[in-house]
Each structure stands twice: as structure tokens, then as C-alpha cells.
Amino acid sequence: MSQSVASEVxxxxxxxxxxxxxxxxxxxxxxxxxxxSKAPKGDGDEEEKKDAAEVLTPEEDLxxxxxxxxxxxxxxxxxxxxxxxxxxxxxxxxVTSAVQSATEKALYFFAxxxxxxxxxxxxGVQNIGAMSNxxxxxFAEWAHLxxxxxxxxxxxxxxxxxxxxxxxxxxxxxxxxKGIGGFYKGIEAYTVLCLKPAIQYTVYEQVKSxxxxxxxxxxxxxxxxxDSLTAAEAFFLGMFARIVATMLTYPYLRAxxxxxxxxxxxxxxxxxxxxxxxxxxxxxxxxxxxxxGPELTRGVFSAALMMMVKERIGVVVKxxxxxxxxxxxxxx
Numbered sequence: 001m002s003q004s005v006a007s008e009v010x011x012x013x014x015x016x017x018x019x020x021x022x023x024x025x026x027x028x029x030x031x032x033x034x035x036x037s038k039a040p041k042g043d044g045d046e047e048e049k050k051d052a053a054e055v056l057t058p059e060e061d062l063x064x065x066x067x068x069x070x071x072x073x074x075x076x077x078x079x080x081x082x083x084x085x086x087x088x089x090x091x092x093x094x095v096t097s098a099v100q101s102a103t104e105k106a107l108y109f110f111a112x113x114x115x116x117x118x119x120x121x122x123x124g125v126q127n128i129g130a131m132s133n134x135x136x137x138x139f140a141e142w143a144h145l146x147x148x149x150x151x152x153x154x155x156x157x158x159x160x161x162x163x164x165x166x167x168x169x170x171x172x173x174x175x176x177x178k179g180i181g182g183f184y185k186g187i188e189a190y191t192v193l194c195l196k197p198a199i200q201y202t203v204y205e206q207v208k209s210x211x212x213x214x215x216x217x218x219x220x221x222x223x224x225x226x227d228s229l230t231a232a233e234a235f236f237l238g239m240f241a242r243i244v245a246t247m248l249t250y251p252y253l254r255a256x257x258x259x260x261x262x263x264x265x266x267x268x269x270x271x272x273x274x275x276x277x278x279x280x281x282x283x284x285x286x287x288x289x290x291x292x293g294p295e296l297t298r299g300v301f302s303a304a305l306m307m308m309v310k311e312r313i314g315v316v317v318k319x320x321x322x323x324x325x326x327x328x329x330x331x332x
Contacts, residue, residue, distance in 0.1 A: 004117065008109040011313035012306075016105030019306040021098045025090035026298030031159045033077055033291035034257040036070035059162075071283075074293040093158035096167055100151040105306065107144035108197060115139055130206050137198025145190060150183035156257060189256035189272050193249055200245035200303065207237055228315050231308050238307030239300045246299050251276055251288040253295070 020027070056064065062084065069076040081089050115136045120126060128136070157170045165173075174182040208229060229237065246253075255275045270278065279287040 005110060005113045007314045007317040008113045009106050010317045011310040012109040013102045013106035014313050015306040015309035017098045017102040018309050019302040020101035021094060022305060023298045023302050024094045024097055026294050026301075027097060028090050028092065028159055029074055029078055029081075030291055030294035030298050031156060031257060032066075032081075033070045033074070033294060034254045035156075035160045036067045036290070070290060074297070092164070093155055093167070096151065096155045096158060100148060100155055103151065104144055104148040107147060108140050111143035112136060112140035112201070127209065128205075130202055133202040133205055134195075134198050137201055138194045141194040141197050142190070145187065149187060149190075153183045153185060185259055189252050189259070192252040192272075193256060196245045196249040196253070199248060200241045203241040203244050204237055204307065207241070211237075229311050231312055234311040235304045235308040238304040241307075242300045242303035243296065246292075246296055250292055250295065251279075254279075254288065254291060 065080060066077070069080045116128065119128065119132065119136060125132075153174070154167055154171055157174065158167055161170060178185075211229065211233065212227065252272060255272045258275060259269060259272070276288065279290075283290070
């Protein structure tokens with residue numbers, strides 16, 4: 001493994017685990033709100049609706065309350081969760097999520113840096129353009145899915161399981177009901193979702209290159225310029241890049257979560273476009289962005305923290321590797 005790949009993988013793994021753990025309550029809110037689906041509006045009058053409500057079981061009534069809270073917003077949903085399930089519900093599956101994030105980020109940056117180095121070696125182009133970065137990012141995202149999508153599927157199952165079963169019970173349930181293929185529910189959504197990290201890191205890398213180039217031009221050779229962003233620069237640039245990527249891909253992200261949870265045990269599952277069309281018909285365009293509040297809040301701060309930690313850890317890892325190489329070359 002080359003020096004650059006090693007520093008990228010280690011720093012991404014640490015950054016991913018840190019950001020996922022620190023913001024996990026927002027992850028829970030985001031996933032559960034995305035999984036809620038509004039039932040089609042009936043044509044009956046208010047009296048018929050009242051009669052229907054009277055025959056709801058306690059479980060159905062609670063489900064209806066959660067669906068209404070999801071439509072109202074993050075605050076309402078969080079309050080209902082706290083009231084009915086307690087504070088511990090906001091940390092259900094945190095270990096699995098941390099492992100998933102660390103694995104996903106490490107494998108993504110391993111593949112991305114490997115592909116990027118290969119592209120530079122083949123073409124001789126040092127400054128990779130936005131479109132080339134986007135394509136490399138898509139390939140890097142697909143490269144880690146065989147490992148990380150099953151972890152993501154189990155994490156989503158833990159977060160949306162109303163019976164509070166453990167990870168091993170849910171894994172056994174998925175295997176017995178669907179086989180290995182059950183761990184890859186929603187993979188078709190990644191024909192679009194692979195663009196999310198690709199867009200995010202392309203925006204990040206392109207703006208970072210501009211910032212560093214400007215810094216070198218301003219220095220004009222008067223002093224050595226650090227080849228990395230400051231913690232504050234990485235934090236705010238990470239926020240900006242995540243906002244752009246999330247707004248462009250969120251409808252498919254919500255459809256993927258619903259496919260893994262709401263339609264998890266259905267014999268005939270709709271396609272992703274059908275699910276998007278269903279949400280529009282039931283709730284309009286706003287239904288496509290249900291749960292966008294916690295997704296943006298968690299995602300933006302997660303990306304900001306992750307990139308901030310990654311930049312700083314990357315500098316340390318690079319210095320350690322350079323130091324070790326120098327020690328190895330020193331004559332005895």
C-alpha cells in the first residue's frame with residue numbers, strides 16, 4: 001500500500017467512526033422518519049374516519065402517531081420517541097453503525113485513492129477534473145458495496161425494528177426469510193445513490209484544490225505551504241459538499257430505506273421509481289423529502305466532523321510514515 005493510500009484509509013476510518021458515533025441520535029431519527037410511510041388518503045367523511053380510529057389496536061394507534069409525528073418534523077418525532085421508548089432508543093445499534101461507517105469510509109478512500117493514483121499514472125494529468133473525479137468516485141462507491149451494504153441492511157433493520165431484537169436475531173431472520181440476497185435489498189437504488197459520495201467528495205476535492213492553489217500563489221515561494229486544509233476549512237467545506245450531494249440524491253435515499261424496512265417482508269416489492277411515484281401521489285413533492293431535516297443536520301455535521309478529523313489524522317499518519325521511511329533509509 002502506497003503512502004498516500006495508507007494515510008487516506010486510516011484517517012478516513014477514524015474520521016468515519018468518530019462522526020458516526022458522535023451524531024448517532026440524529027442517524028436514528030433520520031432512518032426512522034424515512035421509513036415512515038403515509039397511508040393513502042381515504043374518501044370517507046370525518047365520521048367514518050373517527051369510527052376507523054376507534055377500532056385501531058394500541059400498536060396500530062402508536063404506528064399512526066409515529067407516522068403523523070414524522071410528517072410534522074424532527075422535533076415532534078424525537079419527543080414521541082423519548083416519551084414512548086426512552087433515551088436509550090436513540091442509541092440502538094450504535095456499535096453496528098460505527099463499524100459500518102469506519103468500514104465504508106476506509107474502503108471508499110482505499111478504492112478512490114487507488115483509482116486516482118492509477119488515473120494519474122496512466123494519463124500523466126496531476127489536476128483531475130470534476131467529471132473524472134465524479135466517475136472515479138462512483139467506481140469507488142460500488143467497490144465497497146459488497147462488504148458494506150449487508151452491514152447497512154442490518155443497521156437499518158436494528159433501527160426500525162419495533163420488537164427491539166438484537167443484531168444476531170435479525171441477521172438470522174434475514175437469512176432464513178430471504179437468504180444472502182436479503183442483505184442486498186435496495187442495491188438498485190445505488191445506481192443513483194453512488195453519486196452521493198461521488199458528488200460530495202468531488203465538490204470537496206475541487207474546492208480544496210482551488211483553496212490550496214490560491215494559498216500557494218499568495219505565498220509566492222516565500223514560505224513552505226502546508227498541503228492540507230486547516231480544521232476549520234475542512235469542517236465548513238465538508239458541510240457545503242454534503243448539502244449539495246444530499247439535496248440532489250435524497251429521494252432515492254429515502255426510497256432505499258423504505259425498501260429495506262417498510263417493504264422488507266413483502267412478497268412483491270415495488271421498484272424504486274414506483275416508490276417515488278407512490279410518495280408523490282400520496283403526499284406531493286414534499287413527501288420525497290420527509291426526514292430531510294435530521295438527514296441534513298446529521299449528514300452535514302457528520303461530513304464536516306469526518307473531513308475535519310480526516311484532514312488532521314491524515315497529516316499525522318503521513319508524518320509517521322515519512323518518519324519511519326527516513327529511519328529505514330538511515331545508514332547504520
